[in-house]
Amino acid sequence: MAVSTRYLTQKIAKVLVWVGALSTIAVMLLILLKVLSEGLPSLGLRFFFDSPKEMGREGGILPMILGTAALTAVALSVATPLGVGTAIFLREYTREGRISRMIRFGTDCLAGVPSIIFGLFGFVFFVIYLNMGWSILSGGLTLAAMILPTIISTSEEAIKAIPEKYRDVSYSLGGTKWQTVIHTILPSALPGIFTGIILSIGRSIGETAALVLTAGSSLLMPTSLFSPIRTMSVHFYILATEGISMKMAYETGAALILLVLVVNTIANWLLNRYVRHRS
Amino acid sequence: MSAIGVEGEIMAPQDKIVIQDFNFIYSELHALRSIDLKIQSNEILSLFGPSMSGKTTLLKSLNRLTDLIFGVRHTGMIFLDGMDIYDPEVDVTHLRRRVGMVFDLPTPLRMSIFENVVYGPRLSGIRDKKRLTEIAEKALRSAVLWEEVKDRLHTSALRLSGGQQQRLCIARVLALEPEVLLLDEPCSGLDPISTLKIEESLIELKKEYTIVIVPHNVQQASRISDRAGFFLSGELIEIGTTYQIFTKPKDKRTEDYVTGKFG
Numbered sequence: 001m002a003v004s005t006r007y008l009t010q011k012i013a014k015v016l017v018w019v020g021a022l023s024t025i026a027v028m029l030l031i032l033l034k035v036l037s038e039g040l041p042s043l044g045l046r047f048f049f050d051s052p053k054e055m056g057r058e059g060g061i062l063p064m065i066l067g068t069a070a071l072t073a074v075a076l077s078v079a080t081p082l083g084v085g086t087a088i089f090l091r092e093y094t095r096e097g098r099i100s101r102m103i104r105f106g107t108d109c110l111a112g113v114p115s116i117i118f119g120l121f122g123f124v125f126f127v128i129y130l131n132m133g134w135s136i137l138s139g140g141l142t143l144a145a146m147i148l149p150t151i152i153s154t155s156e157e158a159i160k161a162i163p164e165k166y167r168d169v170s171y172s173l174g175g176t177k178w179q180t181v182i183h184t185i186l187p188s189a190l191p192g193i194f195t196g197i198i199l200s201i202g203r204s205i206g207e208t209a210a211l212v213l214t215a216g217s218s219l220l221m222p223t224s225l226f227s228p229i230r231t232m233s234v235h236f237y238i239l240a241t242e243g244i245s246m247k248m249a250y251e252t253g254a255a256l257i258l259l260v261l262v263v264n265t266i267a268n269w270l271l272n273r274y275v276r277h278r279s
Numbered sequence: 280m281s282a283i284g285v286e287g288e289i290m291a292p293q294d295k296i297v298i299q300d301f302n303f304i305y306s307e308l309h310a311l312r313s314i315d316l317k318i319q320s321n322e323i324l325s326l327f328g329p330s331m332s333g334k335t336t337l338l339k340s341l342n343r344l345t346d347l348i349f350g351v352r353h354t355g356m357i358f359l360d361g362m363d364i365y366d367p368e369v370d371v372t373h374l375r376r377r378v379g380m381v382f383d384l385p386t387p388l389r390m391s392i393f394e395n396v397v398y399g400p401r402l403s404g405i406r407d408k409k410r411l412t413e414i415a416e417k418a419l420r421s422a423v424l425w426e427e428v429k430d431r432l433h434t435s436a437l438r439l440s441g442g443q444q445q446r447l448c449i450a451r452v453l454a455l456e457p458e459v460l461l462l463d464e465p466c467s468g469l470d471p472i473s474t475l476k477i478e479e480s481l482i483e484l485k486k487e488y489t490i491v492i493v494p495h496n497v498q499q500a501s502r503i504s505d506r507a508g509f510f511l512s513g514e515l516i517e518i519g520t521t522y523q524i525f526t527k528p529k530d531k532r533t534e535d536y537v538t539g540k541f542g
Binding site: 095165166167168169170171172173174175176179183184187188278 | 342344347349372373375376379380382384386388389390398399401402403435448451452455
């Protein structure tokens with residue numbers, strides 16, 4: 001009796017686990033297939049290199065691609081040093097205590113804030129109070145605040161995973177704390193930190209709500225950090241919700257997916273090369 | 280570095296390290312109990328005894344690696360060439376370059392063989408490529424590893440065998456030209472042939488360095504050391520020449536341990 005019950009439980013568990021895994025894959029495939037099947041057939045190379053015409057009914061999305069890239073670059077170049085620095089502080093420069101608990105609580109809170117709130121903050125603080133206007137800079141700084149928790153927590157995990165013996169070695173060879181961080185901790189943690197950066201790139205490319213409020217929705221080609229821009233996601237959103245062109249919306253979506261794929265592939269390739277080089 | 284060497288010669292102390300009434304306490308555990316010990320220049324001193332007897336803690340106290348552990352304290356003094364190593368004025372990175380340490384398991388850093396060896400010299404500010412190459416060759420030769428790796432210095436250190444990795448770790452410490460070499464069960468993960476090679480190189484190294492080793496068994500202590508000290512539960516039970524300790528121990532506990540009645 002007991003044996004058959006255990007056997008049955010085993011069977012049910014197996015089915016549940018499989019259903020979970022398969023439905024995850026199915027949902028992902030459905031979304032990808034839908035967007036790609038609608039967008040890919042009419043997607044030409046020109047779409048990537050043309051400016052939009054007639055509000056986006058015709059033409060391409062070059063300004064959006066450049067704007068998205070610039071915005072992501074600003075966000076990463078602000079959030080990465082801050083985030084990695086915080087992670088190093090938490091793991092190497094302080095012990096578990098009030099300060100580290102406060103920082104962790106703060107980043108957890110930051111991670112839980114809905115993006116529209118970030119948008120509102122960015123709008124009030126960067127766009128209006130600091131008078132940066134709708135711009136790559138305003139949007140990028142807002143995004144930086146949004147991706148900071150991800151970068152901190154992935155970097156901290158990566159640093160935590162480094163065996164204590166590497167620190168001992170570095171210190172025993174006369175390394176100072178900073179030298180140990182630079183020559184031993186960071187190189188070993190780099191793959192993990194990189195993962196956080198890739199996740200953050202995804203978040204940056206996908207973010208919409210906060211960016212309408214901070215980076216604007218201009219169709220013009222960006223010329224400086226103070227140019228207003230429209231990211232690809234915002235473009236997609238506006239094309240779809242304002243009934244401008246579903247066809248172009250899907251093409252933008254497909255282009256977005258392809259670009260994310262390319263970025264992730266390159267990033268992974270670089271990462272593997274780095275890891276192989278070091279082992 | 281050289282100034283220190285000269286200073287050491289002027290003082291010409293027979294005793295390289297003097298430990299006086301040294302106690303070490305982890306938050307709960309009294310790991311070392313009033314240790315008095317003198318370590319002479321150019322000797323190999325073995326510190327042996329069952330695990331948890333405080334040998335590693337004593338080694339790590341000698342170059343203040345214990346500073347990295349949270350919630351510990353110590354009393355008593357340790358002198359290196361007459362200098363109190365716990366004096367607040369002491370530059371601890373400098374101390375660690377003078378008192379190098381090799382750990383129980385090979386710990387090559389994830390970089391090339393060459394980069395591993397010159398890690399310490401680089402941190403101390405040597406940039407010149409030619410000088411670093413010379414240092415690396417000298418250190419690898421001293422650790423009897425040069426012949427095996429000279430053609431692949433720039434491949435990853437992780438591809439070496441365990442024995443080679445441990446000799447690399449010794450070379451890495453030698454590259455700093457330390458005065459004292461601390462070895463914490465350096466052969467514990469190695470096969471007998473690798474162990475033999477390391478032991479041979481240690482006997483060679485004794486000419487230039489003062490060596491304190493925690494051997495991984497009693498036999499190793501008897502093979503390589505000039506003097507041996509027996510530790511039990513944080514106390515230094517007995518210390519003497521290796522011959523005396525292993526043939527005519529004065530303390531019953533030492534005798535029981537070296538004859539294998541316990542341990």
